[in-house]
Amino acid sequence: MITEPDFDVAVVGAGPAGLSAARAAAAAGARTVVLERAEHPRYKTCGGGLIGTSLGIAAPLVQVPARDTVSAITFSDDGHRPFTRQAGGKPLLTMVRRDDFDHAWLKAAVSAGADVRQNVQVRALEQDADAVTVTMADGAKLTAGVVIGSDGSAGIMSRYVGVSFDQQDLGLEVELAATPEDRAAWRRRVQLDWGAEPGSYGWVFPKDDELTVGVIMAKGKGAETKDYLTRFLAGLGLSDREVRRDSGHLTRCRTPDAPLMRGRVLVAGDAAGLLEPWTREGISYALRSGTWAGEIAARAARQGVGALDGYPALIRKHLAPEMTAGRRLLNVFSRHRHLMHAAMATPLGWRAFESFCRGEITMAGVLRRPQIRVAVNLLGGEGA
Ligand SMILES: Cc1cc2nc3c(=O)[nH]c(=O)nc-3n(C[C@H](O)[C@H](O)[C@H](O)COP(=O)(O)OP(=O)(O)OC[C@H]3O[C@@H](n4cnc5c(N)ncnc54)[C@H](O)[C@@H]3O)c2cc1C
Numbered sequence: 001m002i003t004e005p006d007f008d009v010a011v012v013g014a015g016p017a018g019l020s021a022a023r024a025a026a027a028a029g030a031r032t033v034v035l036e037r038a039e040h041p042r043y044k045t046c047g048g049g050l051i052g053t054s055l056g057i058a059a060p061l062v063q064v065p066a067r068d069t070v071s072a073i074t075f076s077d078d079g080h081r082p083f084t085r086q087a088g089g090k091p092l093l094t095m096v097r098r099d100d101f102d103h104a105w106l107k108a109a110v111s112a113g114a115d116v117r118q119n120v121q122v123r124a125l126e127q128d129a130d131a132v133t134v135t136m137a138d139g140a141k142l143t144a145g146v147v148i149g150s151d152g153s154a155g156i157m158s159r160y161v162g163v164s165f166d167q168q169d170l171g172l173e174v175e176l177a178a179t180p181e182d183r184a185a186w187r188r189r190v191q192l193d194w195g196a197e198p199g200s201y202g203w204v205f206p207k208d209d210e211l212t213v214g215v216i217m218a219k220g221k222g223a224e225t226k227d228y229l230t231r232f233l234a235g236l237g238l239s240d241r242e243v244r245r246d247s248g249h250l251t252r253c254r255t256p257d258a259p260l261m262r263g264r265v266l267v268a269g270d271a272a273g274l275l276e277p278w279t280r281e282g283i284s285y286a287l288r289s290g291t292w293a294g295e296i297a298a299r300a301a302r303q304g305v306g307a308l309d310g311y312p313a314l315i316r317k318h319l320a321p322e323m324t325a326g327r328r329l330l331n332v333f334s335r336h337r338h339l340m341h342a343a344m345a346t347p348l349g350w351r352a353f354e355s356f357c358r359g360e361i362t363m364a365g366v367l368r369r370p371q372i373r374v375a376v377n378l379l380g381g382e383g384a
Pocket of ligand 1: 013014015016035036048049050122150151155156172173249251269270275280281283286
C-alpha cells in the first residue's frame, strides 16, 4: 500500500495543456513532474495562430515568441471571390511556431519548480485509493497523487478516461520557405478559405521566413483533403515553394457528456477533446483547461481528492457553452458556406469575427448577438 506518492501531480504530455498545467500546479506548491515522449523544441502540426484568449493567458507567464502579428484577413470561397478586411487597433492573431511556443512554456514550468522529463513515453496507468502508478515504455514506474492526461489527440489518456468524440477531422499542413516577395505579401495578413467539402477550410499563416499553409476536413476523406491542399497551394501560386515540412494530425471534439476525469486522473486539452468545433482552434482550450487542471490538482494535494470534482465543473461552466456555440456555427457553415463568406463582408459579421479573434468575445457571445442568433436559428444551426 502506497502512503506517500513520489509526486503530488504527474503530467503526461508537454504541449500547451500539459505545460500550463505543470506550471500552475508547481506554482501552487505541488511536487510536479512532466513526462514527455519527445524532446523540446519539437515540431507539432499546428497553424500556430494564437487568438487573443490564448495570448491573454500566455503573455503574463511566458515570453511569447511571436513571428508575426496579424491585422488583416483575406477571405476566399474555395479560392474564389477573395476580399480582405483590415483591422485597426490590437492585433487579431499572433503567429507562433509551436516548437518555440511550447519551449517557452516548458521554461515557465521549470521556473515554477516542475521536474520536466523528456524522451519518456508513458505506456500505462493503474490507480488505487491512494495514488496513481504510471508505467513508462522502458518499464520504469512512478507514483502520483493526481495525474493530468495531456498527451494530445493521438495519446492514451483519453482512452483511459473514456472520452468519446463526436467530431474528428484531419488537418494537413506544409511549412513553406517564404521568398522575399512572399514575406512582403503576407506580412501581418492571413488567408482563410472556405472549402467545397462541408465544414472544411484552409489557411495561410505567415511566420516571417515561413508560410504555414494548411487545410482541415472531416476524417475519412484523405484523398479529398490532400487534393484540397494541392488546389489551394496552386491557386495561391505557392506550388513551387521549397517545402520544409509536410505533415498531418487529427483533431477531435468531445461529445458533450464525455467524462473529464476517472478517479485521480484528469484529462485536459486535445486529450479531453476540448477544441473549438468550427475553427478547430485548440490552444486557448489547452491553456485554459490545463491551467485549471493544474490548479485543482494542487488543491487536491492539500485538501484531498474530493477537490478534483471542481475540474469538470469549470469545464462545463466555461468551455462547454463555447463548444456548443461552435457546433452550431459549424452546422451553418457546413450547409451555407457561401452565406458565411458573404457574412464576413458585412460589418456585423466582420465585427463579430474580429472580436472573437481578439479574444474580446467568446463563440457563445457571438451567438448571443441578436441578429446573429436570429440568422443562425433561421439557417438551421441547431447543433448539439
Ligand atoms: C493542422 C492543425 C492546425 C491547427 N492550428 C491551430 C491554430 O492555428 N491555433 C490553435 O489554437 N489551434 C490549432 N490547432 C489545434 C492545436 O494544435 C491543439 O489543440 C493543441 O496542440 C492542443 O494542445 P495539447 O497540449 O492538448 O496537445 P499537444 O500539443 O498535441 O501535446 C501533446 C504532447 O503529448 C506528448 N505525448 C503524446 N503521447 C505521449 C505519451 N504516451 N507519453 C508522453 N508524452 C506523450 C506529445 O509528444 C506532445 O508533446 C491545430 C491543429 C491541427 C491538427
